[in-house]
Amino acid sequence: MSATATTQVFPSFAQVYQGLAGQIGMLREMAPQPTKSDEQRLKGAVDTLIEDTNADEAVWLESCIHCGQCTTACHYFQSMQDAKYAPMRKMDLYRRVYQREISPMRWWHRLVSKPVKLSDFEEAKELIYDSCTECGRCTMVCPMGIDTASLVHHMRSAMVAAELVPPELAALRMEQKHQGTVFGSSPDKLKEMIDTIREQAGVEIPLDKASAEVMVLSSAVDLVANGNGLLATAKIMNHLGVDWTICSDGFESANFGLLSGDMTLWKQQADPIVAAAQRVKAKTVVIAECGHAYPALRWNPMLRSGELPFEMMYMSEFLGKQAKSGKLRLKPLEQRVTFHDPCKTGRRGGAFDEPRAVLKAMDADLVEMPNNKEYNWCCGGGAGIFLLQDATELRDESFKIKIREVNETGAESVVVSCASCRLNFESGRQKNHWDKRVESLVELTAAHLIDDDESAAATSAQGAAQ
Ligand code: SF4
Ligand code: SF4
Missing domain, CATH: 3.40.50.1860 (Rossmann fold)
Known part of the structure; x- marks a missing residue:
């Protein structure tokens, strides 16, 4: 039995996984089809890369010395032993666009390299989505300081413009764009889950308090599948006597803008969270156990987080701080x-x-x-x-x-x-x-x-x- 199976209110995580796997299997059928012409998709992708390329990106694209250190650092290369999964290869198309469109030697590169086509972006899709988690292990070992993970992220933005986002991410991106949440989650589901937790586990969750020191985020997985995550969070907050709340207009940690590469959606998802935290005068916002939500909220340059009147903290950071203080x-x-x-x-x-x-x-x-x-x-x-x-x-x-x-x-x-x-x-x-x-x-x-x-x-x- 799992050490965390202290309540029978919700299914075990093994069952949660089985249920979600079924839902994920249906996403491919829900994915939107391309709406623009091939020419518009190609132009959109190239223009996105041009717009995203600042001094850092230009230096990274110019400075690879082909030492191969990133190759052995990448889990996809290590497991497949196929050179196409080498991190530096994931930059080839971006580099070609950069060299032909903006580099100082573009007149030369236009003479010696082929024009970029939409099919080049189609071929790069596996390298940009299926075989890069933007984990940054390659970045850490690169002697030239090349941040491959960030460059891959720019490529994901280009893929959004080229309407080449993988179907599962495309379906969830669309859902979040129109509904603000994913997997059928909603403010009503949040309220339903809070009522279930109160009635069946006897644990109170403060919803939409006018003010609170700590605003806690949840996630679609917690609301539609794994109620144990939110239940555990509530038990801890109440146990510590924290003045906390969840806000029904800013609760979703998951950000399919970040995952797909859609910067507009990224901001659209982050803004209501910031507005809710400011309204309740939160000193701390605690992000649920949702890894990508951390960069989506904490490191999002569009949030200008240095100027925010509250601290963005990941769940493990919040718990660690409480443990270190002895509380x-x-x-x-x-x-x-x-x-x-x-x-x-x-x-x-x-x-x-x-x-x-x-x-x-x-x-x-x-x-x-x-x-x-x-x-x-x-x-x-x-x-x-x-x-x-x-x-x-x-x-x-x-x-x-x-x-x-x-x-x-x-x-x-x-x-x-x-x-x-x-x-x-x-x-x-x-x-x-x-x-x-x-x-x-x-x-x-x-x-x-x-x-x-x-x-x-x-x-x-x-x-x-x-
Ligand atoms: S570690 Fe850096 S310099 Fe070496 S091959 Fe990889 S990206 Fe290029
Ligand atoms: S960031 Fe991407 S390329 Fe680099 S090690 Fe991680 S998965 Fe591999």
Whole structure:
């Protein structure tokens, strides 16, 4: 039994995964078809790359010395051993556009290279979506400081203009553009879930308070599939006595603008969250366990986050801060565990100590994987790849690296703090009949809260012993 299975109110995560897998399978049929002519799609893609290319991008595109260090750092190359998955190859088309359209030597490149066609973007689709989680491991080892992950992101924006977004992401992008949420989630679903949690688990969730110190975000996965995530969050917040709320006009962590490359949608999703946080005068906004939401909200340059009157914090950061201050006291977790850092919050966000502080507060026997923290291998499911049917083989093969890494620790469980990682781990666990448990940090924390009676008993036992 999972260490977090303390309530029977909602299905287990294994069942959640099965249910979502069915829903994901239907997304391909819901994807919109291209609406523009081929000429317009090509022009849109090229214009997007020209517009996105500033000094940093130009230097990155000019400075590769073909040393190959990024190649061995990429989990897709490592697992497939095919040169086409080398990170530097993912930039070839962007570089060609740059060289022909804006580089100082463009007159020369126009003489010696072929004009870019829409079919070039079609061919690049696998490299830009299926085989890059924008995990940044290649970026970290590049001696020239080339941020391949960011360049891939610009390519995703070009793919949006070329109407070449993979069908699953295209369907969810459309849903979020028109409904503001995904997977059929909505403010009504949020209210329904809050009522269910109150009635069946006896836990209160403050919805739409006029003011609160902490505004908590949820996610579509929590609202339509995994109620345990929101239940765990509520238990912790209430236990800590936090003045908190969820806002029905700004609750969705997931951002399919970021995942697809649609910068307009990215901002459209982030703006209501910022407006809601300002209205309730929140000092802190806590992002649910949703890895890509971290860069979508915290690092979004369009938000000018330095000027925001509140702090954007990931769930693991919030929990870690509470554990470090001694406010979050937890029962012992009597098992050997390892922690998988989500790439977006770890390598690209720097939140390494906080989740470990929470596990330390549980007195867990934490064993690090051979490649950990900055060097942690991506699980292969981030940046929307978990949803892509065409990426199944790449994802499954690269996950075998993760299985080897976790097995080397001898841990019984691997703890994750990102719904995408968790779904990908659950998929890998079921497909490989892997004997490890996959735990969510927030659910594990909620399952180990020391309640008031236990705390009082411990204090009086301590007093009697003195
Ligand atoms: S590590 Fe950097 S310089 Fe070396 S091949 Fe990769 S992108 Fe080029
Ligand atoms: S960002 Fe990650 S997935 Fe993408 S090329 Fe680099 S190492 Fe590979």
